[in-house]
Amino acid sequence: xxxxxxxxxxxxxxxxxxxxxxxxxxxxxxxxxxSQRPTYKFDKCIKCGLCWVFCPEACFHQxxxxxxxxxxxxxxxxxxxxxxxxxxxxxxxxEEE
Amino acid sequence: xxxxxxxxxxxxxxxxxxxxNTDVIAAYPxxxxxxxxxxxxxxxxxxxxxxxxxxxxxxxxxMSACLGAAAAxxxxxxxxAGQGLELMHEVLYIxxxxxxxxxxxxxxxxxxxPLSVWGDHSDAMAVRDTGWIQIFTENGQEVVDNILxxxxxxxxxxxxxxxxxxxxxxxxSHVIEPILLPEQSEVDAFLPPNDYPLPLDPAKPVTMxxxxxxxxxxxxxxxxxxxxxxxxxxxxxxxxxxxxxxKRCYHxxxxxxxxxxxxxxxxxxxxxxxxxxxxxxxxxxxxNIGLIRLRLWRPFPFDEIRNAVKDAEVLIVLDRALSFGGxxxxxxxxxxxxLYNEDRRPKIVSFxxxxxxxxxxxxxxQEMINRGIEISKTGSKHEFEIFGVRE
Numbered sequence: 001x002x003x004x005x006x007x008x009x010x011x012x013x014x015x016x017x018x019x020x021x022x023x024x025x026x027x028x029x030x031x032x033x034x035s036q037r038p039t040y041k042f043d044k045c046i047k048c049g050l051c052w053v054f055c056p057e058a059c060f061h062q063x064x065x066x067x068x069x070x071x072x073x074x075x076x077x078x079x080x081x082x083x084x085x086x087x088x089x090x091x092x093x094x095e096e097e
Numbered sequence: 098x099x100x101x102x103x104x105x106x107x108x109x110x111x112x113x114x115x116x117x118n119t120d121v122i123a124a125y126p127x128x129x130x131x132x133x134x135x136x137x138x139x140x141x142x143x144x145x146x147x148x149x150x151x152x153x154x155x156x157x158x159x160m161s162a163c164l165g166a167a168a169a170x171x172x173x174x175x176x177x178a179g180q181g182l183e184l185m186h187e188v189l190y191i192x193x194x195x196x197x198x199x200x201x202x203x204x205x206x207x208x209x210x211p212l213s214v215w216g217d218h219s220d221a222m223a224v225r226d227t228g229w230i231q232i233f234t235e236n237g238q239e240v241v242d243n244i245l246x247x248x249x250x251x252x253x254x255x256x257x258x259x260x261x262x263x264x265x266x267x268x269x270s271h272v273i274e275p276i277l278l279p280e281q282s283e284v285d286a287f288l289p290p291n292d293y294p295l296p297l298d299p300a301k302p303v304t305m306x307x308x309x310x311x312x313x314x315x316x317x318x319x320x321x322x323x324x325x326x327x328x329x330x331x332x333x334x335x336x337x338x339x340x341x342x343x344k345r346c347y348h349x350x351x352x353x354x355x356x357x358x359x360x361x362x363x364x365x366x367x368x369x370x371x372x373x374x375x376x377x378x379x380x381x382x383x384x385n386i387g388l389i390r391l392r393l394w395r396p397f398p399f400d401e402i403r404n405a406v407k408d409a410e411v412l413i414v415l416d417r418a419l420s421f422g423g424x425x426x427x428x429x430x431x432x433x434x435x436l437y438n439e440d441r442r443p444k445i446v447s448f449x450x451x452x453x454x455x456x457x458x459x460x461x462x463q464e465m466i467n468r469g470i471e472i473s474k475t476g477s478k479h480e481f482e483i484f485g486v487r488e
Contacts, residue, residue, distance in 0.1 A: 005312045005313065013316060015257055016197075016305065017309065018194035019301050020295075032311075
């Protein structure tokens with residue numbers, strides 16, 4: 001596996017920046033694009049999974065208690081989950097940085 | 098021993114490309130490059146050149162086909178001129194960024210409009226920043242020699258960059274000159290087989306020209322810059338090895354009667370030979386004048402230029418291209434910037450001339466040098482002067 005993106009220097013690149021290993025698109029931190037993040041009030045959650053269905057980045061997973069949460073490494077803050085949630089569990093808040 | 102033959106320079110390029118055992122040629126004909134690609138097309142059709150010759154529908158496609166061929170590990174050649182080079186423009190960056198060692202001859206031609214098939218350097222200057230190694234030549238022998246060197250430099254494991262060999266349209270492309278063509282055995286001894294390290298290979302798949310998000314684009318560009326600068330070592334080594342085998346020597350910056358010169362003229366390409374005659378005449382009149390010829394345009398030979406001009410009082414630079422609304426010709430503005438921080442540097446006078454096939458004769462160069470000396474004393478109201486324009 002190649003180095004994490006923050007550790008990758010120009011000296012680590014292959015000739016012509018060729019990619020020699022498959023599957024490393026999953027290392028791409030789309031979370032960097034985010035200006036808002038989802039927050040949850042799980043007491044209203046009915047675990048319907050619509051956020052999981054609609055998330056265009058497919059970054060929702062179920063935690064140990066069965067609630068759906070977004071993986072912030074990938075979540076780019078589009079807010080579709082908050083819009084689609086039928087019980088108003090999800091609220092988007094500004095990222096501080 | 099090499100044979101000395103009277104041959105059209107464009108045809109001689111085809112001959113030497115044939116000797117390099119080039120695998121793929123993809124090209125679209127355009128004046129004044131036409132004969133450069135016509136000759137290998139005939140050789141390939143007649144079975145005398147064992148290469149894939151791809152007759153494409155445009156220069157954009159020509160360079161694109163060359164990328165594919167070079168990526169598959171093929172030795173790849175193309176040629177173009179003027180508008181054709183501009184149509185290739187965006188693909189040129191891809192060749193250099195992806196480190197694909199394509200070799201290209203450019204028969205320099207003025208850009209339209211008005212339509213001109215004649216020579217100047219506006220086409221080459223427009224692709225200055227495409228990341229290619231760029232060499233300028235003065236006569237037919239230099240063209241042939243540097244086409245051969247270009248393959249060795251481009252395919253060197255420590256370089257892997259495309260190389261452009263510039264020759265002035267018509268002034269070089271269409272003249273018949275006595276040229277020493279190398280023997281096949283000499284070419285074989287000088288040029289090892291192409292061994293591209295990461296070719297397209299189903300057994301070892303790789304992704305080429307991938308998406309480069311903000312987190313990595315800067316690193317990729319810096320790697321490219323370091324590699325192009327570092328290619329200077331290989332270029333010097335290649336020209337040294339060429340000298341050892343063929344007894345003809347090339348340098349990034351070449352000096353002519355410049356050692357004690359107070360005034361230096363700087364030229365590129367075939368005009369340098371006319372300028373040499375002008376220098377000889379002015380030396381005969383007791384004037385301390387010399388000539389600097391810039392052979393290697395990219396990577397730019399900073400140290401060599403600084404060293405070549407450091408003792409002169411005046412440096413007169415002739416550009417054969419205009420940077421509209423800018424500080425003068427591209428060559429003169431780059432030389433100014435290379436010298437700006439030097440403690441000791443000559444006064445620089447910038448001329449643009451020889452546009453669109455306009456000749457500059459020996460007496461023309463004498464006139465330009467005299468005017469340059471005058472400007473160095475009195476100054477000029479312009480950033481640069483355009484030589485020979487009718488007022």
